[in-house]
Amino acid sequence: MLWDALTLQLGYNATLVTIGACFLGVAAGVTGTFLYLRKRALVSDAISHATLPGVGLAFILMVMLGGDGRNLPILLLGSAVSAGLGLLCVNWLTRNTRLAEDAAIGAVLSVFFGFGIVLLTVIQTMSAGRAAGLEGFLLGSTAGMLWNDAVVIAVGGAATLALVLMLRRPMGLVAFDPEFAASSGVNVARIDLSIMGLAMAVTVVGLKIVGLILIVAMLIIPPVTARFWTDRTDRVALISGLCGGAAAWIGAALSATAPALPTGPIIVLVSFAMFAISMFLAPNRGVLAAVLRHGRFQRRVHMRQGLLALAQGQPIYENYTLRLLRKAGLAHPDGVATEAGKARAAKALRDEKRWELVRADQAFESAAALYDGLREIETVLTADQIAEIDTRIGGPRGMTA
Amino acid sequence: MTLELAANQGAVPTMPNMEESPLAIRGMTVSYGQKPVVFSVDMTIKDGSMTAIIGPNGAGKSTLLKAALGIVKPLAGHATVYGKPMAAQRARIAYVPQRASVDWDFPTRVIDVVLMGLYRELGLLRRVLQSHRDTAMACLERVGMADFADRQIGQLSGGQQQRVFLARALAQGADLYLLDEPFSGVDAATEKAIIAVLKGLREEGKTVVAVHHDLATVTEYFDRVFMINTRKIAEGSVGEAFTPENLDIAYGGRLATGQIDQLALAAR
Numbered sequence: 092m093l094w095d096a097l098t099l100q101l102g103y104n105a106t107l108v109t110i111g112a113c114f115l116g117v118a119a120g121v122t123g124t125f126l127y128l129r130k131r132a133l134v135s136d137a138i139s140h141a142t143l144p145g146v147g148l149a150f151i152l153m154v155m156l157g158g159d160g161r162n163l164p165i166l167l168l169g170s171a172v173s174a175g176l177g178l179l180c181v182n183w184l185t186r187n188t189r190l191a192e193d194a195a196i197g198a199v200l201s202v203f204f205g206f207g208i209v210l211l212t213v214i215q216t217m218s219a220g221r222a223a224g225l226e227g228f229l230l231g232s233t234a235g236m237l238w239n240d241a242v243v244i245a246v247g248g249a250a251t252l253a254l255v256l257m258l259r260r261p262m263g264l265v266a267f268d269p270e271f272a273a274s275s276g277v278n279v280a281r282i283d284l285s286i287m288g289l290a291m292a293v294t295v296v297g298l299k300i301v302g303l304i305l306i307v308a309m310l311i312i313p314p315v316t317a318r319f320w321t322d323r324t325d326r327v328a329l330i331s332g333l334c335g336g337a338a339a340w341i342g343a344a345l346s347a348t349a350p351a352l353p354t355g356p357i358i359v360l361v362s363f364a365m366f367a368i369s370m371f372l373a374p375n376r377g378v379l380a381a382v383l384r385h386g387r388f389q390r391r392v393h394m395r396q397g398l399l400a401l402a403q404g405q406p407i408y409e410n411y412t413l414r415l416l417r418k419a420g421l422a423h424p425d426g427v428a429t430e431a432g433k434a435r436a437a438k439a440l441r442d443e444k445r446w447e448l449v450r451a452d453q454a455f456e457s458a459a460a461l462y463d464g465l466r467e468i469e470t471v472l473t474a475d476q477i478a479e480i481d482t483r484i485g486g487p488r489g490m491t492a
Numbered sequence: 493m494t495l496e497l498a499a500n501q502g503a504v505p506t507m508p509n510m511e512e513s514p515l516a517i518r519g520m521t522v523s524y525g526q527k528p529v530v531f532s533v534d535m536t537i538k539d540g541s542m543t544a545i546i547g548p549n550g551a552g553k554s555t556l557l558k559a560a561l562g563i564v565k566p567l568a569g570h571a572t573v574y575g576k577p578m579a580a581q582r583a584r585i586a587y588v589p590q591r592a593s594v595d596w597d598f599p600t601r602v603i604d605v606v607l608m609g610l611y612r613e614l615g616l617l618r619r620v621l622q623s624h625r626d627t628a629m630a631c632l633e634r635v636g637m638a639d640f641a642d643r644q645i646g647q648l649s650g651g652q653q654q655r656v657f658l659a660r661a662l663a664q665g666a667d668l669y670l671l672d673e674p675f676s677g678v679d680a681a682t683e684k685a686i687i688a689v690l691k692g693l694r695e696e697g698k699t700v701v702a703v704h705h706d707l708a709t710v711t712e713y714f715d716r717v718f719m720i721n722t723r724k725i726a727e728g729s730v731g732e733a734f735t736p737e738n739l740d741i742a743y744g745g746r747l748a749t750g751q752i753d754q755l756a757l758a759a760r
Contacts, residue, residue, distance in 0.1 A: 257616055276612065322601065
């Protein structure tokens with residue numbers, strides 16, 4: 092059943108929804124990357140909530156002009172206008188008042204959303220409004236999606252994606268270093284507005300499928316997922332687009348397998364699953380990798396401390412240290428060094444002395460910069476350099492009686 | 493009354509040297525809120541010189557540079573670059589912002605940061621060619637960071653980050669280099685490397701202007717000084733402008749008398 096859904100064999104409506112969602116997912120993932128890199132993720136929340144009054148007003152206007160009010164492009168146009176207004180409000184509040192951006196977002200988001208809900212309630216009492224199904228824009232509703240709706244979503248998503256790809260260079264530049272961007276003649280305010288405008292376009296396009304409350308998830312989760320896997324801006328955008336598209340495809344297919352599964356929320360949950368997997372399993376930046384790295388580091392510290400203790404004939408207090416030394420065959424259970432242990436311990440102590448000289452000598456400045464207390468000196472200096480250091484330390488000397 | 497004064501000074505049409513000066517600032521006033529940080533400042537940078545902008549903390553050193561570049565919007569005043577308005581001369585300017593002004597966990601590599609210096613050439617859509625990469629690598633070579641080209645920028649030390657920023661400015665291939673505290677928080681080796689590059693630029697006939705906070709190295713590194721504490725205090729060669737009297741005015745009680753004498757003696 093799921094396989095049928097994934098391969099688009101579950102009927103006309105399910106196929107439309109899946110393909111539309113996938114376009115939306117890719118566009119949202121790539122656009123969201125720049126929003127996330129510019130650290131403006133929450134602005135998209137204000138934008139999306141600000142779409143609601145526009146939908147309501149567009150509907151009322153269409154009914155007043157004698158239509159049935161359910162023309163999707165016009166509803167989306169209305170939502171774009173009010174979202175744009177909300178965006179300008181956030182911008183204006185941040186620039187011209189002492190409100191910080193988070194407070195401005197909170198204010199705009201709640202006021203616009205509240206007004207939108209009032210409009211929806213009014214529409215419910217209108218005779219044409221009862222069957223309008225405008226609540227569907229809150230969480231998305233894909234049940235009655237038409238071919239034309241799917242085309243609107245696909246074209247809108249593709250156009251947004253094309254614009255993002257065109258502006259990716261200035262957007263990346265502004266996200267990383269706005270001052271430098273301004274000094275090279277980039278209009279930072281205009282690029283910022285473009286980033287927000289593109290996020291707004293994605294929001295509007297996504298209203299039908301995921302709804303205005305959850306669209307933020309499609310803009311933000313894919314880029315943070317992608318960030319776990321790469322350290323390059325272009326690849327974050329690429330992986331984010333792939334994640335967004337895949338989550339949308341799988342989510343839409345999953346929701347098509349049972350009648351009661353809502354499309355938007357399922358897409359968000361699939362997206363979250365990808366995020367969770369990345370967070371734990373990604374190399375370098377993942378949680379598991381970090382835990383392993385820390386464990387390895389701790390082991391090296393204990394080993395080193397244990398060897399130095401052995402070399403200087405000091406007792407080993409920590410059980411973990413002793414266990415490590417025993418496992419490596421360097422110490423007996425009572426903390427006395429084995430033959431191998433004595434050799435390694437002597438080497439460790441000599442390396443300490445070598446490092447001491449290296450760090451005191453200006454000539455070894457670049458090597459000394461790598462000192463972390465654990466690094467094997469052979470990885471930093473050549474054999475000749477070590478030999479030179481060793482002549483300064485001198486060889487073993489006999490005791491004069 | 494004070495703002496009028498600023499406007500009047502800004503309106504003075506031409507001043508000597510303005511045509512050929514790499515950077516001429518006239519009547520520049522910048523304020524955050526009601527408090528001017530930079531007030532009615534004139535500055536004329538000499539071609540081929542190395543100028544230190546010095547002054548106490550909060551004296552408007554960085555703000556003056558940012559206003560000249562159009563990064564912050566001045567209340568009054570304007571800047572010309574080689575006699576033409578700033579906007580028309582962006583290609584001749586390179587800028588090194590303060591290292592702390594960006595997020596070093598940003599997903600980008602050293603080479604990509606340097607390639608940002610070629611933005612004006614690359615524009616929106618032109619592909620990054622091997623020749624662009626070669627330029628970027630040559631700039632990294634010049635600051636001694638070529639081995640780090642493929643590193644993520646978060647793995648660099650403070651001094652290395654500063655050198656990457658300098659390499660990006662070199663990639664801009666400019667005639668006028670503006671640097672905001674290039675020596676702040678860097679190690680001795682980096683400081684040496686940076687000053688060598690800057691002196692190399694001067695030898696090529698380029699002009700260097702740096703916001704500088706270490707008074708002890710002013711005489712050693714720079715040939716001209718611009719001293720500011722909201723208002724311009726002094727401007728001229730190190731010998732003329734870096735005097736105990738001027739330092740006393742600029743820093744008020746913030747420097748001990750003994751310190752001032754020592755610094756100015758070094759300037760002689």
